Amino acid sequence: MIVAERKPLAEILKMVQGCKRILVLACKGCVTVCSAGGEREAEILASLVRLGLQKEGTNAEVNTASLVRQCDKEYIDSLDQYKGQYDAILSTACGVGVNFIANLRPTEHVYPALNTTFFGGSAEQGIWKEMCAGCGHCVLHFTGGLCPVARCAKSLMNGPCGGSVNGRCEINAETDCVWQMIYDRMGRLERQQELTASAPIRDWSTAGHGGPRKRVREDLTV
Amino acid sequence: MNFTPDIRLFTCHYASQQSCAEGGTVLRGLNFPANITLTRLVCTGRLEETDLLKAFEDGADGVYVVGCPTDSCHNVKGSQRAAKRVASVQKALAELDVEPERLRMYHLERGLHPEFIAAGEEMDALIRRLGPSPFCRKAA
Numbered sequence: 056m057i058v059a060e061r062k063p064l065a066e067i068l069k070m071v072q073g074c075k076r077i078l079v080l081a082c083k084g085c086v087t088v089c090s091a092g093g094e095r096e097a098e099i100l101a102s103l104v105r106l107g108l109q110k111e112g113t114n115a116e117v118n119t120a121s122l123v124r125q126c127d128k129e130y131i132d133s134l135d136q137y138k139g140q141y142d143a144i145l146s147t148a149c150g151v152g153v154n155f156i157a158n159l160r161p162t163e164h165v166y167p168a169l170n171t172t173f174f175g176g177s178a179e180q181g182i183w184k185e186m187c188a189g190c191g192h193c194v195l196h197f198t199g200g201l202c203p204v205a206r207c208a209k210s211l212m213n214g215p216c217g218g219s220v221n222g223r224c225e226i227n228a229e230t231d232c233v234w235q236m237i238y239d240r241m242g243r244l245e246r247q248q249e250l251t252a253s254a255p256i257r258d259w260s261t262a263g264h265g266g267p268r269k270r271v272r273e274d275l276t277v
Numbered sequence: 278m279n280f281t282p283d284i285r286l287f288t289c290h291y292a293s294q295q296s297c298a299e300g301g302t303v304l305r306g307l308n309f310p311a312n313i314t315l316t317r318l319v320c321t322g323r324l325e326e327t328d329l330l331k332a333f334e335d336g337a338d339g340v341y342v343v344g345c346p347t348d349s350c351h352n353v354k355g356s357q358r359a360a361k362r363v364a365s366v367q368k369a370l371a372e373l374d375v376e377p378e379r380l381r382m383y384h385l386e387r388g389l390h391p392e393f394i395a396a397g398e399e400m401d402a403l404i405r406r407l408g409p410s411p412f413c414r415k416a417a
Contacts, residue, residue, distance in 0.1 A: 099327055106412050
């Protein structure tokens with residue numbers, strides 16, 4: 056899922072300064088699962104925005120709504136029901152959702168309530184970890200399913216750097232060295248020999264270095 | 278300044294069981310501050326962050342939660358969950374440049390005992406010292 060976290064309240068309040076009618080728009084997708092921008096978090100944020108504005112001596116009507124997803128046109132179209140009712144939409148979706156609204160609602164103000172952080176999973180309740188960088192050229196079949204692009208601080212492709220100490224990363228001692236994990240796991244799978252092969256120089260154009268990416272499925276377009 | 282704070286107390290069924298006996302008259306008889314409005318919950322684990330924030334939106338100058346001791350909550354982890362939510366709202370209050378101590382969590386044994394009264398008196402004294410809620414400024 057896409058993992059995100061709420062922006063500092065001061066930053067959010069500055070965005071909506073002067074707005075008299077604000078719609079805090081939740082997303083029921085990834086940000087609900089990572090407890091950053093679902094209906095519950097939108098209600099909390101709406102309350103905090105009201106309190107923040109009250110403290111500054113201003114008042115605004117701050118309501119909440121939610122969409123199944125903010126990354127599909129058909130759901131964004133349902134915002135028609137709020138047309139003219141709000142000065143600003145404060146989206147608690149990831150950056151994709153904010154972009155979708157901005158693209159599809161050319162005359163409406165939309166602001167991001169979250170910082171979109173990474174693709175990850177819930178390691179345990181309340182803790183999410185980055186697992187994928189969306190680089191567009193998956194190498195997990197070579198590395199026992201553990202991603203060196205996302206989980207190595209240097210995205211190294213041919214084993215650990217000299218900073219790997221006792222299985223930990225030199226950039227952050229709390230982070231496991233993914234290359235140590237790969238080595239250990241490949242050993243358990245009796246595939247360690249495969250790691251002696253050199254990974255070729257990567258083509259990073261699939262990772263967004265060639266500009267924004269787009270995928271077309273001719274069989275699905277109509 | 279003549280200021281009587283509006284204080285809201287959220288407490289679990291167990292921590293307040295005897296305190297609410299006889300319509301709260303026993304509590305008042307023990308000098309429990311009259312400006313504290315008590316809301317009973319089945320468990321403080323049921324408390325949402327929005328409940329705490331709404332209390333401030335509704336004009337509370339201070340809010341506190343009384344739940345079971347962390348190691349003997351009737352619902353195992355209810356009061357621990359409440360404490361986490363209180364901490365989260367305290368952090369948000371600090372972000373808004375408001376004293377986080379306007380919101381507090383207490384873990385008390387069940388039943389009517391001096392600590393329950395003392396917590397109320399402590400909150401009353403604290404909020405009187407902090408003054409009226411900064412959220413209650415009149416909107417322009």
